[in-house]
Structure formats: C-alpha cells, structure tokens
Amino acid sequence: MTNTPSKNQSESNPPRILLWVGIILIAIFCLAPVLWQVLTSFKINDAITAIPNVYIPTPNQLTLDHYLSLGGIFARYVFNSALVSFTSTLVCLAVGAPAAYTLARLKIPGENIILGCILIISLFPYVLLFLGLLEIIKAVGLGNNYLALIIPYTAINLPLTILVLRSFFQQLPKDLEDSAKVDGYNTVQTLLKIVLPLTVPALVTTGILTFIFAWNEFIFALTFITREEMLTIPVAVARIGGASAFEVPYGPIAAATVVGTLPLIILVLLFQRRIVQGITAGAVKG
Missing domain, CATH: 1.20.5 (Single alpha-helices involved in coiled-coils or other helix-helix interfaces)
Structure with missing residues (x-):
C-alpha cells in the first residue's frame, strides 16, 4: 500500500x-x-x-593589481574612518543612554517639550547645518582635526539615539527597578547594573546605525579635513584618479569600495544576533 x-x-x-x-x-x-x-x-x-x-x-x-595600487596609505584611511566612527558612536551611546533613561523613567518638567525638540532635530536635514558648522570650526580652529568630525557626528546621531533607547527603556518591567531601589541602588547604579545589561541588543543596534552613518558620511569629511593622511574612506575613494583626466579607474575604485565596505560587513556579522534581537525586541508582548 x-x-x-x-x-x-x-x-x-x-x-x-x-x-x-x-x-x-x-x-x-x-x-x-x-x-x-x-x-x-x-x-x-x-x-x-x-x-x-x-x-x-x-x-x-x-x-590583484587594483588592490595593490591602493598602497599602504589606504590602511591609514581605514584607521581614520574607524577612529572617528568608533569614537563618535561611543560618545553618542554614553551621552544618549542616560538621557534616554531620564526621559523614559524620571518625571522632569517640560518632558513633552524636550521630546518634541529632539524629534524635530532628528528630522532636520543635517546638510543644512553645513555652513554654520564650517564657520564654527574655522572660528575655534578645529580644521584638520578629528574632533571636527567626531563632534558633529555625535550631535547629529544623538537625537535618534535618545529616541530609540527611550522606547526600549519604556518596555522594561518597572518592577526590576523597584527591586533595585529596595536593595539600595540609586538611579545611576540602577542604570549601569540593571537597565543597560538588559538592553544590550538595543545599544548594539543603535551603535551600528550610528557607526554606519559616521563611516559613510562624505560632505563634512570632505570639507573639514584637507590633510592627505587624515582623510576618511569616502573622501579617499572619491579622490582616486586615473592616468589622465579622461580615464575613469574603475578597477581601483571598485577595490577601494570593497576594502571600505568590508569592515562594516564584519561588524554586522559579529553582532548579527544582537542586531536581530534589538530590532525584534518589543514586537511581541507577553
């Protein structure tokens, strides 16, 4: 049968x-x-x-000639992008996490106004800040300095970081924090020892978004940094030229973009599980 x-x-x-x-x-x-x-x-x-x-x-x-033509200086460009991106991401999370926790749990005067301002700033096209930032950097002498990129990147990504982390903090059971207070924890200790360990996926997801923005940003990096040894990858790739004005070096440009994208791919693969957890957190109740 x-x-x-x-x-x-x-x-x-x-x-x-x-x-x-x-x-x-x-x-x-x-x-x-x-x-x-x-x-x-x-x-x-x-x-x-x-x-x-x-x-x-x-x-x-x-x-392999296209990769070899990049030379050792391209490793310096990768280092510059990594330094600026990692630093701005760490500062953004270090400042954004306490601010988000304050807005999520502590009742402060004018909370709704603050949230409204943060939302408006996060939607504001950062390119429109370009001329004002340029004048500020010229006035304080930050040209050709890594801080000329780290500070704007942090400021641009901070509103989004606060909004995303605040939503995650609001989803945590408040009983955990009440238990911590019974055990004698103050607000700072509760944030560092209870809340942040439980929101690692959210921190990783937000950090990845911040890092990718800083890694790929072009306009500020092109204008605020002019020294050859301090260029970031997007600017370095844009400056690759051929043997003449009429030649487009497709091979070296493709090799440079592959090298410049590889660190992002490795970063995402390393934190893949955390990213998925951060994206799906709070999607299902119960």
Whole structure:
C-alpha cells in the first residue's frame, strides 16, 4: 500500500515553492550590484571595458593589481574612518543612554517639550547645518582635526539615539527597578547594573546605525579635513584618479569600495544576533 500525500500537503507545496523563488529573486536583486563590484575589483582593465560585458571572467582576466595600487596609505584611511566612527558612536551611546533613561523613567518638567525638540532635530536635514558648522570650526580652529568630525557626528546621531533607547527603556518591567531601589541602588547604579545589561541588543543596534552613518558620511569629511593622511574612506575613494583626466579607474575604485565596505560587513556579522534581537525586541508582548 503506497502513501499518498494529503490534500493539505499538496496545497501547501506551491505557495512554499513560490515563497522560496521570491526569496531567491530578492537575494539576487540585492546582491547583484555587490557581486558586480567585487568582480570588477578583480578584473583586468581590458575585461572591465570589454563590450559585451564580461560577467564571468576567466582566470587570465583576473588580477590583484587594483588592490595593490591602493598602497599602504589606504590602511591609514581605514584607521581614520574607524577612529572617528568608533569614537563618535561611543560618545553618542554614553551621552544618549542616560538621557534616554531620564526621559523614559524620571518625571522632569517640560518632558513633552524636550521630546518634541529632539524629534524635530532628528528630522532636520543635517546638510543644512553645513555652513554654520564650517564657520564654527574655522572660528575655534578645529580644521584638520578629528574632533571636527567626531563632534558633529555625535550631535547629529544623538537625537535618534535618545529616541530609540527611550522606547526600549519604556518596555522594561518597572518592577526590576523597584527591586533595585529596595536593595539600595540609586538611579545611576540602577542604570549601569540593571537597565543597560538588559538592553544590550538595543545599544548594539543603535551603535551600528550610528557607526554606519559616521563611516559613510562624505560632505563634512570632505570639507573639514584637507590633510592627505587624515582623510576618511569616502573622501579617499572619491579622490582616486586615473592616468589622465579622461580615464575613469574603475578597477581601483571598485577595490577601494570593497576594502571600505568590508569592515562594516564584519561588524554586522559579529553582532548579527544582537542586531536581530534589538530590532525584534518589543514586537511581541507577553
């Protein structure tokens, strides 16, 4: 006697197949530009400019010259971006977490007005602050200084950090903090020893967003930093030029973008679980 599939199983197979087909197509659509950029960084110049396009290069069409052409100075650019991004992220979290906890748990006068101002500032296009910041940096002599980037990046990301962390703090059971007060903890101790350890996913998620903004920011980095050894990756990539004014160095640009994106990919992969927890926290009650 042969087993025949049930009616429910036969009806559920087509939707499942369509689901996987959709997932594969979306993945290809999202990853195709990335794969094309990676392939371009390894192709020789003739394969890059060939018509029709060379989608799958042969071994003799591959080279590492584009990466080698970046030179050791590019490692300095990576260090500059990492220093500015990590510092601004840490300062943003160090200032934003206490501020968010204060707005979430402590009753202060004018709380709604403060929240409204923070929301307005977070929606304000930061590019419009460019000329004012430029005059301030010239006045205080912060040009060609890492602080010229760290301070604006922190200020721009701080409102969003406060709003996101405040929503997470509000979701925590208040009984935990009441128990801490019974045990003799003050507000600062409660924040450091009870609240923050429970909101690590939120801190990681917010920190990743802040870090990515600082890593990719271009306009401020282009204007406030002019010394070659202090450039960040976006500016360094934009300054890559060919042998003549009419040559576009596609290979070195692709190699530079791959090198500049790799630290972000590693960072996201390392904190992948925390990021997912931070995004999904509070989505389901109970």
